Amino acid sequence: MRAAVIILVSLSGLGLAVWWQLQGVGEHPVAFARRRRQAGLGLLLLMLILGAGSYISVNGMPKRLFAAEEDGSWGAVLIDGRPVSAEDYRIVVEDRQVVGGRDGCNDWGFTDDPPGPDGSRMIISTLVACREDPVREAYWAVRARGVVPELRPDGSLRLAGWGHVAILRRCKWERSKAGDGGSRREVCVTHDPDRLVNF
The missing domain is CATH 1.20.58 (Methane Monooxygenase Hydroxylase; Chain G, domain 1)
Known part of the structure; x- marks a missing residue:
């Protein structure tokens, strides 16, 4: 058209x-x-x-041009006070809402289908079997529906929900070194978590 x-x-x-x-x-x-x-x-x-x-x-x-400051890709550096890898735990924010990410095991995102009557949305995922992990459970709790990302003065993003807290830094995408197969991919790189205080 x-x-x-x-x-x-x-x-x-x-x-x-x-x-x-x-x-x-x-x-x-x-x-x-x-x-x-x-x-x-x-x-x-x-x-x-x-x-x-x-x-x-x-x-x-x-x-x-008119997106909220919180919009973009963010890599977790701390979840419930534990240092984590930004490559393993990420979120994507659009219109101040978490719409996708990686939970330490699977990449995931919401489908384009409209929300159900109760406001729930369908999630698509890579569906790799994952071992139980309290950090992954905390990740899903802080990205729950209704949790609003809070941009902090130091430039980090704070997500809190259901008794859990995650601190994230904006992803800077860099090319990874070639692995065994010779392929390279983009990885999320963030600042050192030691710089984060008052979590």
Whole structure:
């Protein structure tokens, strides 16, 4: 649909430029050349605006420009006072709501389906069997529905719920070193947890 609108607007602009050119029939050659140059510049400007508009809308730029400070990828550094790996425990925040992450064992995220009558949402996951772990249980408690991320003055994010607390730092994505298979991937890297105080 968006492509059809862009094509329609482009053709309209081209038609307008041709119409403008035809209006110059019988004009003095200098005036006609000036009008032609203006039409060409107008058409170029229209194409630049359409190109920039389609790039911005495709890449989600408006949403990123007006997103809350809490939005983005965050790696946990402490859960209930225990240091954890940001690569193992992560969350993704959109519109100040936790919408996905990694729980130390599985990657997960909410589906696009609308919430049920009780407000619950369906979760998709990689479904790897995980051993029982109190840190993973605390992770799921702090990301429970209704928990609002709190941005702290030191730039960390605090999630608290059901008697548990997690401190997270914004992910800085870096390429990992090649493993045995020679493949590299992006990993979440955060600041040193020793810098966090007053948890």
